[in-house]
Amino acid sequence: MSPEKGSWGLEAGNEWVSRGPLGAVKPADVSKESFSVGHEGGVVLRAARNGYVSFRLWVIGAGEYRLAAEFPGGLEADLFRAWYHRMAADGREQARAEHCADALVLVEPGAAASLPDPDNAIEAQTHQEYWVDVFVSADAPAGTAAGRITLVAKGARVELPVEIQVLEAVIPDEDVLVxxxxxxxxxxxxxxxxxxxxxxxxxxxxxxxxxxxxxxxxxxxxxxxxxxxxxxxxxxxxxxxxxxxxxxxxxxxxxxxxxxxxxxxxxxxxxxxxxxxxxxxxxxxxxxxxxxxxxxxxxxxxxxxxxxxxxxxxxxxxxxxxxxxxxxxxxxxxxxxxxxxxxxxxxxxxxxxxxxxxxxxxxxxxxxxxxxxxxxxxxxxxxxxxxxxxxxxxxxxxxxxxxxxxxxxxxxxxxxxxxxxxxxxxxxxxxxxxxxxxxxxxxxxxxxxxxxxxxxxxxxxxxxxxxxxxxxxxxxxxxxxxxxxxxxxxxxxxxxxxxxxxxxxxxxxxxxxxxxxxxxxxxxxxxxxxxxxxxLGKSVPVSLWERPPPIVRQQPPELWDSHNLSATQDDNMARHAGLDPLWWVPIRRAALGGEVSQ
Amino acid sequence: MTGVNAETEAVFAELARIAEIAAGILDGEEVKRIIAEQAMHYVANPDPEHRYLSGDYFDADHELFLRTKKLLTRLERLGKVPLNGSVWVPIPGREEVTVAVQNGAYHRYYQFGQERLATPPEMKQVFANGQVLRVAPAEGDRLATVLAPVRDSLGDVVAVAEFTAPLDAPPPAWS
Known part of the structure; x- marks a missing residue:
């Protein structure tokens, strides 16, 4: 059912779960667990400094609207509109969805948007996903920073308060991984x-x-x-x-x-x-x-x-x-x-x-x-x-x-x-x-x-x-x-x-x-x-090492092939473990250390 | 060769000159042994369930490959136009050919990663009559190609050398 014209809403969710253009959770992202970023009508997130904290935002409604983000000094928010990719027949079957969101377009301040999005051309679209990046600078003061996302449409104004609990921790400039x-x-x-x-x-x-x-x-x-x-x-x-x-x-x-x-x-x-x-x-x-x-x-x-x-x-x-x-x-x-x-x-x-x-x-x-x-x-x-x-x-x-x-x-x-x-x-x-x-x-x-x-x-x-x-x-x-x-x-x-x-x-x-x-x-x-x-390696359900198949133990590499290995290089490349969509949450908690209470 | 302008004709003439030399000096006895026997077995017998098998087992005789590659390079450099060479060999038991060795980015037939090609009619002609052949350019063709027979010690045509030059376009850097 389409929202009535003039009826608008903003909803927020964690970064790992996407929703389709009609509001349903992407089938592959349906989790047995939950990880809410919401608290009493707003978003509450914790963040280390010198990095980003992110969440997904859904605009729900029909008609033209404008979206804006305001944050205090030391914090900057970038709003990205997600594109709903229409899946080809094969991909649709695999994704179990007609559309999946992925590509992100930065929203210019004051830019107007519409639901349904005429460019994305999804009939009866009721939800538009956004990716919200809040950058917390290295010198942002630790403590609570209050910001908000505001949607303005004809005759409507919807505000979503966003509270960022800025931690003392500073993410190093040098990445430990490439x-x-x-x-x-x-x-x-x-x-x-x-x-x-x-x-x-x-x-x-x-x-x-x-x-x-x-x-x-x-x-x-x-x-x-x-x-x-x-x-x-x-x-x-x-x-x-x-x-x-x-x-x-x-x-x-x-x-x-x-x-x-x-x-x-x-x-x-x-x-x-x-x-x-x-x-x-x-x-x-x-x-x-x-x-x-x-x-x-x-x-x-x-x-x-x-x-x-x-x-x-x-x-x-x-x-x-x-x-x-x-x-x-x-x-x-x-x-x-x-x-x-x-x-x-x-x-x-x-x-x-x-x-x-x-x-x-x-x-x-x-x-x-x-x-x-x-x-x-x-x-x-x-x-x-x-x-x-x-x-x-x-x-x-x-x-x-x-x-x-x-x-x-x-x-x-x-x-x-x-x-x-x-x-x-x-x-x-x-x-x-x-x-x-x-x-x-x-x-x-x-x-x-x-x-x-x-x-x-x-x-x-x-x-x-x-x-x-x-x-x-x-x-x-x-x-x-x-x-x-x-x-x-x-x-x-x-x-x-x-x-x-x-x-x-x-x-x-x-x-x-x-x-x-x-x-x-x-x-x-x-x-x-x-x-x-x-x-952490023992607690996270991603296999790190495995016993080689018999052919590898018994014969030199010249005699291995995609048949006797039971997998091609490409199979190995595409493989993933089918983990719960929220499997990263414990790592996020570990990253934010003792300062995290969730 | 109607409809071919003088510039194109000059490219063809140069390719034909190189192809004639190639027909005289490429050694079919060596060329037919470049692809290792086991590798050719998998090229000739693709397994639809395991399409990477022939890639998994592809191997070449280092010495024969290198000698033929160097010869192709020298032939290319005899040309007054930029061109590249490749040598195609029949796949046993199939109406198909595969590349044994190639240079550069100018190719009429080779598609990246290709292991088998239904023998094009013009190659069949060269295998049959042992003559250098200009491949008639199709409408809008941006490549000129001349084929040369490669004979073994018995005089049999056991491979076809392809010499291809661009008519109006640079090659893609990534092939």
Whole structure:
């Protein structure tokens, strides 16, 4: 039944439970538990400083309205209108819902909206979901801060009081985990942002706009306590000129030239200045403008050394000169904080190279890795540039942890990581960086499903997790959504925003990182980090490690396959434990420590 | 070749020149052994229940692959236009071909991750008559392709080399 025109309401709920456009809880978010943010007609939330506290808000009514938020000094509220993605037939079945909310559009102050939302085009829509972010600055006074959300419509005014209990605790700027958002190349941008590129036929102009858009992706991830990673080189080794200089000359004359586009692209990421400005349609930056944690480089088997000479003296000379000049460019510019990656992404199954640079399966390919490690070390020596030799480790990870020790020092491990708790602990203990990787649960899944990755990395004691693709929400995420498993960052184009917009999933991930930052910092300060990790690890129902299947125990990786493992890599990537939608609540409580009474 | 302008014709002529050289120097005995036997078994016998099996088992002979790749690279660099080469081999027991080795981003037939391709009529022609063949450009085609036969020691055509050049567009960086 539709609300009568002129009858308006505001309701609030926790961040993990979404509701559909007719007011029903998203089927996957129906919980046996409850976690209310309400208290005597208003919202009451606790928050640490230097971070966000969030809740979902539903406007209920019919007609035109305006929504505003007011908070006292030290607190700022951002209202985001949620988009209800109409699910494609397959996705609808999986989601058990016609529509799921995810993409978020920042509400401009004073902007009018309507219910039903004509843009979202849902007949008989009665509810509009909003995501409310309240930023509590590091210097906000501890204590109670009273704010409110106000809805104004013709002949109606509805107020929702919001009380934020600001805690003494301050969320550290440095994240204990890296939530990595991976992406490939830049040619997808032209299709996603036709307005940005409209009327721009000249090549320099197109590259300038491409760089600008990519930097917005870096910004949105940075603001959400994550990292954007954009790999420029394709499997064949080629890349667009924004990803690297030109390699000219051969042999002893090999040299890198034309750094202009590279510097324009990466300079602001490597000195941190890119993060001092807001992206379009985004609130002002609240995170410190610091250099990115790490970036891909265009270095690959065919660049800067010519693969024609692989195995011959010319390759070694070209490699040493090219990589050496790359390193020297970083030193000269003072880019000594961000980790540039020495990384291979090619797979032999694509037939450009005869060895696996990504997820190597055959131990006989090790010779290539060892040789690349030798060449790399020879090229950069004891440089102050914090290079990281990154490997997407998979089939052979257990063997490679030993065989490539001292060569690879940044391991991004596939789903098989769950079989190797002791080995991973040893690799972490020797000072290597260890991350995991996977896909992202789609929007029909429980909203909190993607937090399993966040939890698992901290509980396992690894320091990052790469979601292999987060910028491609599908050909039509708005009205024919495939679940958007490869896109928790959406293009803002259809909302007139010349850059990416966030999602509820991205914000849930950010809030989870905040929680773990707090837990980690407090436990570490008390000298109890491992005890706390173990204790929480046992109480949270996310499996951390598992016994490998028989084939793994009995045969070498060369003989494993998606059949005898009973799962493909992709199955592993998409898997989640089907936990209760409110499974994160105990972690939130732990994060807010003894100061939490709920 | 009606409807082809002089610029396009020049690209075709250059590709044909390279293809003639390729037909003379690519070694079919080596090319047909690039893909490991076990890998070819899984390419030839896809399991509909386990579609990643052939990827799981894909492997190549390092030495033969590298030698052919380097030869393709040298052939490409003989060209006066940017072009890329690839070598297609028949899949035993099927009317299909698969890429054994390739370079760069310019390709007429290869789709990213592709393991099998129904042998295109023009490739069938090259397998049958052993002649270099210009692939007739279709309306709006942005690529020019010439195919070359690759013979083994018995003179049989055991593979087809593809040489493809862009007519008016840069390649996608991410293929």
């Amino acid at each position: 939530c990595d958002h991976n992406s490939y190349g830049c040619r997808w941008l032209a299709g996603m942002y036709p307005s940005v590129f409209a009327g721009c036929a000249d090549e320099p102009g197109r590259w300038a706009r491409t760089i600008e858009l990519l930097q917005h992706y870096y910004r949105i991830c940075h603001e959400h306590r994550g990292l954007f990673s954009n790999l420029g080189a394709g499997h064949h080794g080629g890349f667009d000129p924004i990803y690297g200089p030109a390699a000219r000359g051969a042999g002893r004359e090999r040299r890198l030239e034309d750094w202009g586009l590279f510097d324009r692209h990466y300079g602001p990421l490597l000195d941190g200045s890119a993060f001092a400005a807001a992206g379009p349609g985004a609130p002002r930056p609240r995170r410190p403008a610091r250099p990115a944690w790490g970036v891909y480089t265009p270095i690959n088997a065919d660049w800067p050394a010519d693969y024609l000479w692989w195995g011959q003296p010319g390759y070694e000379v070209e490699f040493a000169r090219g990589v050496g000049q790359f390193d020297e460019h970083f030193r000269r510019n003072g880019w000594l904080t961000t980790r540039p990656y020495f990384f291979f992404n090619h797979k032999k199954r694509y037939r450009w190279f005869e060895w696996d640079g990504d997820e190597p399966k055959y131990a006989r390919d090790d010779a290539y890795w060892l040789e690349m490690g030798r060449l790399f070390q020879q090229a950069v020596g004891d440089t102050p540039v914090p290079w990281a030799f990154r490997m997407a480790a998979s089939w052979q990870m257990k063997h490679h942890f030993e065989q490539l020790a001292g060569v690879v020092d940044f391991w991004v491990c596939g789903g098989f990581a769950g079989w190797y708790p002791d080995e991973i602990r040893r690799v972490v203990a020797r000072g290597d960086v260890v991350w995991t990787y996977s896909g992202t649960p789609g929007i029909g899944e429980p909203s909190a499903a993607l937090l399993e990755h966040v939890w698992r990395m901290w509980a396992r004691g690894v320091s990052g997790h790469c979601e292999w693709l987060t910028t491609n929400p599908g050909p039509d995420p708005w009205f024919h959504c495939d679940g958007a498993q490869t896109g928790m960052i959406y293009p803002g184009e259809r909302f007139g925003i010349a850059g990416p917009i966030p999602s509820a999933r991205l914000k849930l991930q950010r809030n989870a990182v905040q929680d773990l930052n707090l837990i980690h910092a407090r436990a570490k300060a008390a000298g109890r980090l491992e005890k706390v990790r173990q204790k």
